[in-house]
Amino acid sequence: MSNLPTLKIGKHAPRYPVVQGGMGVKISGARLAGAVAANGGVGTIASVGLACDHPMFTGRNYFEINEIAVAESVRAAREAFPEGVIAVNCMVALTDYDRQVRSACEAGVDMIVSGAGLPMKLPEYTKDFPDVAVVPIVSSVKAADLIVRKWGKLYDRLPDAIVVETPLYAGGHLGATRMEHVTDEAFSLETVVPELVRYIGDTVRADIPVIAAGGIWDRADMMRAFEMGARGVQMGTRFACTVEGDASDRFKQAYIDAKEEDVVVIMSPVGIPGRALKNPFVERYMAGHVDSKPCLAACLSHCSYLKDRSSFCIAQALVDSYTGDWESGLFFVGSNVVKCVRMESVEEIFRELVGQPAPRD
């Protein structure tokens, strides 16, 4: 009924071509991912930091508990709707990246989606799980080309889909090595999506769907992405502020209260820019005052806080935003946060996206 393109990612075909982006720490956990899968999209659990409020976390067993928590989350999301498509988002920049990928695969996940670095070794970590689709997140054709070449040469494997995330509007860490890229139209979806579709058709000569991410809010945005050649969209910010969203109500209230002037881009401890709300914590950081909670677990392979204390422990700051601590949290948002005026249900979002009228009450 909705005349939307069919999105097939490896062996997995959600009813609608809509992927809910992975959002850490714990903004997209099992509850949100399960709800999205039940409504016909791809529900994505963010693997980062799941240990933080796990009952078995002692403060010293972070990596071990993360592994357990990833598997538990996949099973819990699956339980919500066994036929749904469940993904885990694992960030390449994480120290325990390989362990998280394996744990998700062992728990029966359908797809691994990986960005925040180029996932050069992803096929190696999933090789025992041929049904698990592998999906890199890139912001340029150059990055996609590097992955395609390397995977072809080393693993004889192609990506099952490629997410193009534009740094111009997306939430969280941005696929940009320099601040200037964040406003550079060369990284817009309008530029990169058609270029990547052409590259896949002409150079790779394969059927790899492109999924557009960053700044997509409603059906009109989604249809524009399809006109550019995308066969799916990935959305983060709108799903973060849902009834089913795993974050605290105070996190969601910060989204509802956000105004345009509150959205800023900062250099994250990972060494790449990230889009966030200008709360007291970010304001202090932007003014050059670094205040940080102690390192949670050396969770990043590159961390400027661990290296020379020039930034802050991002894991702790993200956990604080998840619990809604406005003073000390790092609230990642996409530019579209200004469109959040209330908490929606996942079902409402899908009805709007696929063009179904809301049920009459």
Ligand SMILES: Cc1cc2nc3c(=O)[nH]c(=O)nc-3n(C[C@H](O)[C@H](O)[C@H](O)COP(=O)(O)O)c2cc1C
């Ligand atoms: C709060 C928040 C946390 C995020 N965390 C992650 C993450 O852990 N890994 C990742 O690859 N992307 C992360 N993202 C990016 C989203 O998955 C998604 O691609 C992006 O938000 C899409 O742009 P949109 O917010 O404009 O819809 C995050 C985004 C937000 C808003």
